[in-house]
Amino acid sequence: MHDPLEFLRTVRSVAIATIDDGRPAVRMTDVMLHENGKLYFLTARGKAYYRQLKDDPEIAIVAMDKNYVMVRVKGRIEFVGQELLERIFDQNPAMKELYPGDTREILEVFCLSKGTGEVFDLSVVPPEREKFAFGGATVEKSGYLINDNCIACGVCKDACPVGAIIEGEIYTINASICLKCGNCYEKCPVDAIELIK
Template sequence: MDLATCLKKMKLVGVLAFATVDSEGAPQIRNISAIHYEPDALYFFTARGKNFCKELMEDGRVQILAYTKYKEMIRLSGKAYAAAENEQKKWMDIIFEEQPYLANVYPGDTREIGIIFCIDKAEVEYFNLGVNPIFRETYILGDISVKEKGYYITESCIGCGKCMRHCPQKCIEKGTPFVIRQEHCLHCGNCYENCPVKAVIRK
């Protein structure tokens, strides 16, 4: 898998879930399909009067989730910002042309209540629960650095193999220390809870 394929899959899924936080710090989620994909950015449409727009303006952090028919989850985490004033019309026209149903929702010039947001820096996580063992990988859109996540076995490992026996995905390999195959890890924490010497750390 790679970034371009993930974006293509998101486009194929079409209707995605967008999560933001509101002014009270509560999670907010809704479906958005008015999205245009460029190789290096996503542009999406909403209306200025929606809480979604308010949340994007005030905070901007957004996670976008696509679930494919092959049981793949693709999750994009980034910060959205309002596209430049002089590009608003261009992207709006493209999105309305690509998705004719939008003209039923916002007929004629009522689309002028719309606003285009852009995301051009994001972490894109691919997670496939439909294969055995499960498979995950992370890709980067734009110029950002991302934090490592998940569980890792440190030098404190005594090689007892308890983690390996408790791993639902059998993704821990023998070694000094033992090693978690990150691309197959569920992040369930069973190795962490069962290690007798606390050699497993969580990042």
């Protein structure tokens, strides 16, 4: 995918998860701007959502388009003041109807400028995944790998629902289609499959 952040702005309505006093909370919200590699959002100071972000600025975002392409991003937001409100309202005209006149003063703009993420394309079988990072973050490793305890017995290959396991002296996992379901990990008779931390 060319630019997963632009994908999120194009889908527009994304789900943003926060922590609410130790519990998960999530709502649909619009990506208001995508500029200079940053995503901008809005909330109002009176909302539970605002209080959650003030308590803990870590968020996780997910969106899916009509073609079943899913993008997930996580990172730590920063509040950026109200300078961008004018441009946000110009580029998101529905906001003018929702917060007419001076009532927009209750809104606060925040942005995500650094984070990690993953594109998961469910429009193809098997689904394809690709990790990414932006704003100076490092791509996170996760999932499974086969170590040199592998005896090349092929049990993992039969256990894989999507054909992600490649034969060899030591078998390997094609991370770009691995579902991370763990079936190979459970079935390997010699514990040669590890969860990457």
